Amino acid sequence: MKRAGLDYLKKWKDKKTRKPLIIRGARQVGKSYLVRLFAKEHGLDLLEINLELNDDYIPCFKAKDPKQIITLLELKSAQKVVPGTTLLFLDEIQAAPEVLATLRYFYEILPRLHVIAAGSLLEFVLEEHSFSMPVGRIEYMHLGPMSFKEFLNGIGRHPLREFIEQYQFPKEFPVVVHDELMKIFKLYLAIGGMPEAIQVYCDTNSLLEVDTVKQSILLTYRDDFSKYKQRVNHVRLQTVFQKLPFQIGQKLKYVNLDRNEKSSDLKKALHLLSLARVYYPVYHTAANGIPLRAQINEKNQKPLFLDVGLLTKACGVSYADIEMADRVTLINSGPICEQFIGQHLLYARPCYEEPELFYWSREKRQASSEIDYILSHGPRIIPVEVKAGKTGTLKSLHVFIKEKELNYGVRFNADIPSCIDVTTSLPEKPVMFRLLSLPLYMVEELQRIVTLTYQPQ
Structure with a gap:
């Protein structure tokens, strides 16, 4: 079940100026599966957090310092986060729109950490909320159904x-x-x-x-x-x-x-x-x-x-x-x-x-x-x-x-x-x-x- 999007994710991973990536697409087009497969194929330690199912993780992102955020995530998940070898995957990020704004700090302070977010109703959040989006500090990837x-x-x-x-x-x-x-x-x-x-x-x-x-x-x-x-x-x-x-x-x-x-x-x-x-x-x-x-x-x-x-x-x-x-x-x-x-x-x-x-x-x-x-x-x-x-x-x-x-x-x-x-x-x-x-x-x-x-x- 390989997707063409894997090639794009590899290019993203290898960029010297890599930014946090947000995958946008309808429900069930395979966003989460794609990220898991990507982590597996490239030997990245995956820390996956579904913010819709695990809203108790959301307070970890109140800090603006990504190093502090990582410390809290490590303590809560009992998983070590190592920039360069860990992939932090924030799934269903539309459930916590305030987390979107914190992505800029990962780019500015922890650029070596691989960060991917995904959300099926993300466009609602982007249209409804007045928070400042990290313009120029994130990248987007658009995913549709599997092709022929x-x-x-x-x-x-x-x-x-x-x-x-x-x-x-x-x-x-x-x-x-x-x-x-x-x-x-x-x-x-x-x-x-x-x-x-x-x-x-x-x-x-x-x-x-x-x-x-x-x-x-x-x-x-x-x-x-x-x-x-x-x-x-x-x-x-x-x-x-x-x-x-x-x-x-x-x-x-x-x-x-x-x-x-x-x-x-x-x-x-x-x-x-x-x-x-x-x-x-x-x-x-x-x-x-x-x-x-x-x-x-x-x-x-x-x-x-x-x-x-x-x-x-x-x-x-x-x-x-x-x-x-x-x-x-x-x-x-x-x-x-x-x-x-x-x-x-x-x-x-x-x-x-x-x-x-x-x-x-x-x-x-x-x-x-x-x-x-x-x-x-x-x-x-x-x-x-x-x-x-x-x-x-x-x-x-x-x-x-x-x-x-x-x-x-x-x-x-x-x-x-x-x-x-x-x-x-x-x-x-x-x-x-x-x-x-x-x-x-x-x-x-x-x-x-x-x-x-x-x-x-």
Whole structure:
């Protein structure tokens, strides 16, 4: 169950100017497991303190001198803390927000001590409390669900992962390998990337057991709603949470969440769900240049759920439904595949950067166009379309390419990789552009392959 985040943690450990690290992410994406595995692999003595379960440790952090804090922790835990060989892990740190402010002193006075904090509802603390955060004295790491390549590792299909990573255009892609990867891709859609769900599948080979785990995770998120009740009606929050999975791939309209509630109240509920990281807003961008964020319209967004496995569970889609559908051509397979690509693109950025994702649309009567995702690749804008099957119209891509005067676009679908030069099919002056088509399961190789196939204008 190795995570790509281990590589980042190793780089953090080896820094000469290492700062305390805060891992941010939704509940049960594997933050605690990642830290424990990291300590084990690098021979660090782990002192793990869960501040939600062990609040009697909180008074130890009232002192501003980290040496005094360490002395108190040693006496209470009966464990020696040695800078350079000990990893102090403060889990569920949102239960003691005042501890966050003390992290600056570890950087200033005890920089050799490895300090990692994690919290699933940390964003609530950062927004609600007025204490001074140690700006410039801490680092952040953002963690999402396990990716498809991590899933391949987890189920023991390492050679397939290596094949994907080593594939080079224009080398032939064996159909037998593609078919096997599509089979596992469908399995991933059903299981998802939550570490516990993947671990249970590896241990039991039972999708029924996986289903139980996913239901438990969804219920855990709903149980958390009681913690938000001072800020928003928890019944309203639960309603929005239950409706969101059915809005994936669509422009969000408040009336589709609850026609009986005020849009301002629904907006507040969505904000809380985004703080809990169970939902991400994919904002509309004008896409006229870099950075894409500079041209967003926050009034227009498409929702993205935390994880595709939780999405299929929430929508009542089983593995049998996915497996029986030829090329994943379910009625709602488009949104499911869009969720899969979206959650991977969201965390394709360096893990120290805040996850973000954008889309583009132009609404005209009888001539609306939409690009599922807009990315930047260096100084270039890359439009990305997602198709559940092997075919599908690319009219919106042609419109966007022509309007923005680009010469490169990307399509994810259920076919083998290809890269061809095409001409826009619009009635006006045709435009030549290069179309990179990748199978859905190769989303993590996008940046690498774009670098190989992009032709400068």
